Amino acid sequence: GVHPDHHAFWVSATDPSFIIEGNDGGMSITRDKGQTWRFVENLPVAQFYHINVDNEFPYNVMGGMQDNGSWVGPGYVLRSGGIRNSYWQEVAFGDGFDVSPDPDNSRYGYAMSQGGSISTFDKETGNSSSIKPRHPDPDVFLRYNWDAAFAQSPHDASTIYYGSQYLHKSTNKGMSWEVISPDLTTNDPEKQKQMVSGGLTYDATQAENHTTIVSIGVSPVEEGILWVGTDDGNIQLSRDGGVSWTEVGSRVNDVAEKSWVHQLKPSPFNAAEVVAVYDDHRQNNWEPYVYRSRDWGRSWQRLVDENDVYGFALSYIQDPTEENLEFIGTEFGLYVSIDDGASWTKWTQGYPTASTMDLAIQEREADLVIGTFGRSAWVLDDIRPLRTLASEGASVLDEAVRVFPTPTAYQASNIQAEGTRFKADAIYAGQNRGAGARITYAVNPDAYSLESTEENDTDEEKAEAPDEVKIEILENGEVIRTFDGPAKKGLNRTGWSMDRKGVRGPSRTAPRKNAPEPRGAAVLPGTYLVRVTYGDTSSETPITIESDPRYEVDLLALKERQAMYAEYEKMIVAAEKMMSRVREAKEIVSTVNASLGDRDDETSKELKKHGKTITDSLSTFQDLYFGEQGKQGIYRDPNTIGSKVGGARGAIFSSKRPPNTPEQWAMSHARLALENMLADVNGFLSGDWTEYVSEVTASDAFRIDALDGVEIENE
Known part of the structure; x- marks a missing residue:
């Protein structure tokens, strides 16, 4: 069916059968006056109240949506085809709010809906249990906000907190509760008339409950420190786990009266520190109010006003690793500070x-x-670069190049998308994280320099800053991989495929100038060094590569496959030399014929004739290795030498288990085929080609040299 809470309705003026309807669940379309409807799946318009994450691999994102349930889905996927809607799981319905994983096992968790409803969930079975707190006194009405406050203890996985007008605490994951506070709101009876009609209807949803707790902050630094915010402006502090309480919100200056204390975020560094986010847009006040106290709420400093950010403030978070790095969310975007809140910059790169x-x-x-x-x-993937800027200052961006700390990279297996592989445009797929090891660095072309060999070079003669950097991967001081990366001013990000330098394979044509370094075998798990060079300036950082943590990897098997691949590379080197000899010989014949021009003497005619015979033989060798040219359509001959040699590579990289007969036989077949062809080519070079060289040399028409044979290296 179609979501029943309707908000928008459009009927075509030319075709009344064509109707578009918008609701709390998205958008639906009918072409038959509502007899049937199609839900539009590819519009990412979810309305999240709260967002959270777990620590699975890959980790999950979770949150509650406006009248569209509570959901859990992957932050990225080890799949092709992007992040599909079908990967998200609804764990509760209603108006969704906080969703939180059980720290002991994220298969389980907590999900909320309107009016204080809260339940546990099991992602695998769907089993759910209501754990909504009650009051021991049957005459006490618990005033739960539409979006009630929830918090998970960072000190005890079984302890959670929940807010009505009181603070409720459970030490057994919601099986039982105790009230650990008095009424922490103003308890103003004039604000508690939600059951009295305003002239049309009374509130049937608890959306108008007022004088309620809307935010809870549990200090991660010191157990027992609790902060509580209400929708009528109170900020309450307990430093003894709820035994006693002090109202400190009245000490906040210049905040609009009756503002909601939308968020309270205790510092991960200082037990006495908290940030309060006030929201007063319900009174048509769009001014941002974000305050910080570092002395248990005795005094407060304003972090932002309308000159710093645009729109009323909604959210705040401090980085748990670098205390100078902070983020604020407003009605109109995301803002970042790298100087402990002294200044703020709107984040616009890829974010709306x-x-x-x-x-x-x-x-x-x-x-x-x-x-x-x-x-x-x-x-926003990997904020480590921002941590560096916050730790060392924005002057880092003045350097010619600076590479930032890298995240751990995983040699993870990847599978195909569930359902349709070729999704076209109607199936939504969120942007997935790029594959490989991520490398982030800053480039400043204005600081580019290149040491000159001339002492008197002028500024005008200095080399122009390039649009690429050189990236090298080192193992124990040895460069094992080199490739280029973008060099735009500011932050740049690229990826390394976690592989070594390979060897260039055979080709009908010579490699182009400045061709990229060929890729080789995957590196083993371990720690490597990344070096980024821009001009004469380099910057380095370590990078850790780990195996897929979802299954056990046989390191010995990986080493055996690497040894096998090293033998394969010896065959490729020989094959490339062999086919280069063939290509070089064809080029020599072409040059000789070009030098003969239109000469029609008998010697020239014989040389041209002999040259054609040689060229035909060389082309036959090329066809033997690469396959015949000129075939219609896609033509892949499994009997070519190139196919057999390439098949060995495919076998080596087909698995992470110890190599066995499939790989051994593939290598044996490839080596035998290549050795037979090498024998034929070497025989040609020592026979027909040598004869041709002698004939050309004797004619005094051109001077050419013999070509050496090729062998597979055995050492």
Whole structure:
């Protein structure tokens, strides 16, 4: 069916059967006046209230949507075809709010819906249990906000907190609760008339519950420190686990009265520090209010105003690794500070101007995960470069080149997308993380320099800054891989395929000038060094490569395959030399014929005739290795020498298990075929070609040399 909460309706003026309908679940289209509807799957317009992450591999993003349930889905996938809608799982329905994984096992977790409803979920079975707190006094009405406050203890996996007008605490994952506070709101009865009609209807959804707790902050630094914010402006602090409470919100200056304390974020570094995000847009006040206290709420400093950010503030997070790095989300975008909140910059690279409701950081992978209201969920991959800027200052960007700390890269297996491989355009697929090891660096062309060999070079004569950097991968001081990367001013990101330098294979034509280095075998798990060079300036950082953590990898088997690949490369080197000899000989014959021009004396005629015979023989060798040319359509001959040699490479890279008969036989067949062809080519070079060289030399028409034979290296 179609989601029942309708908000927009359009009927075609020329075809009344054509109707588009918008609702809390998205958009639907009918072409038969509503008899049947098609849900539009490729519009990422989810309205998230909250966002969270777990620590699975790959990790999951989770959050609740406006009247569209609570969802869990991958932050990235080890699949082809992008992040599909079908990879997301609904774990609860209703108006979704906080979704939180169980730290003991993220198969389980907690999900909320309106009016204080909260339940546990099991992603595998769908089993769910309501754990909504009750009050021991039956006469006490618990005022849960439409978007009630929830918090998971960072000190105990079984402890969670929940807010009505009181703070509730469970130490057994919601099986039982205790009230650990008095009423922490203003308890103003004039704000508690939600069951009284405003002239049309009374509130049937608890969306108008007021004087409620809307934010809970649990200090990760010191157990027992609790911060609570309400929708009527209170900020309450307990330093003894809820035994006693102090209202400190009244000490915040210049904030609009009755503003909601939308978020409270305790510092991951300082037990006395907290950041409060106030939201007063419900009174048509779009001014941003974000305040910080570093002395248990005794005093507060404003972090932003309307001159720093645009739109009312909705979210805040401090990086758990670098305290100078902070993010703020507003109704109109994402802002970042690298100087402890002294200045703020709007983040526009790849991120829209959108209602930025909530922020989370996946700590293992240093990803900033963003929940928006209307533009779905976003991931800013790998904020380590921002950590460096926050730690060392923006002057890092003045350097000619600086490579930043790299995330751990995994040699992970990848599978095909579920369902349709060729999705066309109607199936939505979120942008997936790029494959390979990520390398991020900053480039400043204005600081580019290249040491000159002339002492008196003028500035005008200096080399122009290139648009590429050189990237080298080193193992124990030895360069094992070299490739180029972009060199745009500012931050650049590229990838390394976690492979070594390979050897160039045979080709009918000579490799082009400045052809990229060929790829070789995958490196073994371990730590390597990345060196990025721009002009005469280089910057280095280590990079760690690990095996796929989802299954056990046989390191000995990988080493055996690498040894086998080294033998394969010896065959490729020989094959490339052999076919280069063939190509060189054809070029020599062509040059000789060109030098003879239109001469028609008998010697020249004989040389041209002999040259054609030689060329035909050389072309036969090329066809034997590469296959015949001129065939219609796609033509792949499995009997060519190139196919047999290439088949050995495919066998070596087909698995991570110890190599056995398939690989051994593929190598044996390839070597035998190549050795037979080498014998034929070498015989040709020592026979027919030598004879041709002698004939050309004797004619005094041209001077050419003999060509040496080729062997497969055995050492």
